[in-house]
Amino acid sequence: MARRNTGPTPATVELVLKRDNRICRRCGCEVYGERGRDWVLHHRRPRGIGGTRRPETNYPSNLVLLDAVCHANVESQREVSYHDGFLVHQYDDPERTAISVAALGEYRWVYLYADGTEGPDHPHERVTVLDGRFQQASPSVIERLFAYHADKLAAAAESASGLVEAEETYTEEAA
C-alpha cells in the first residue's frame, strides 16, 4: 500500500471496541456494519499536521467509537463537542480531558485512559487511590504518573507496603 497508515494498530482498534462494547459513546446505540462507513474510531484530538508524531494520537485515550451519524454531528457541532470532550484541543491531553458518554439513557463524565480502560478519576488521582486500577495502568501511563507524583509516592511508600509492590512491578515491566 502506498498510502501510509496513520491510524491505530489493529490491537488498539480491538481494545477500543472492547472498551466501548460496540456502543456509540455519544448516543448509546449499538454500532454495526462497516468501519469507515457505518462507524468510526473517532480521534478526539485530530491528527492534524504532524499529529501522528505524537504517540498519544493513537492511544485508546484519544479514540472513541461513534456511529456515522454521531460522527457527523461531532464534526459539525464543534463547540458542543469540545465541551463534551468528543473534541480535544491540540494543546490538551486527551487522557486528562473528561468526556460525557451515553450510559443507559443518561450521560456521565469519564476519563478514557491511555491503557484502554476508563474511569471517573482524573489520571492524576489514580496514583493516590492505589487500588487495583493503579497496577493495570500501562507503563507509559505509570511513567507519567510517577513524574507527576514522585514526591507523594515517596511519602506514601513509607506507610503503604502495597505501593512498594506496585513499584517493583513497574520496575520489572520497564526493564
Ligand SMILES: [Zn+2]
Ligand atoms: Zn451515535
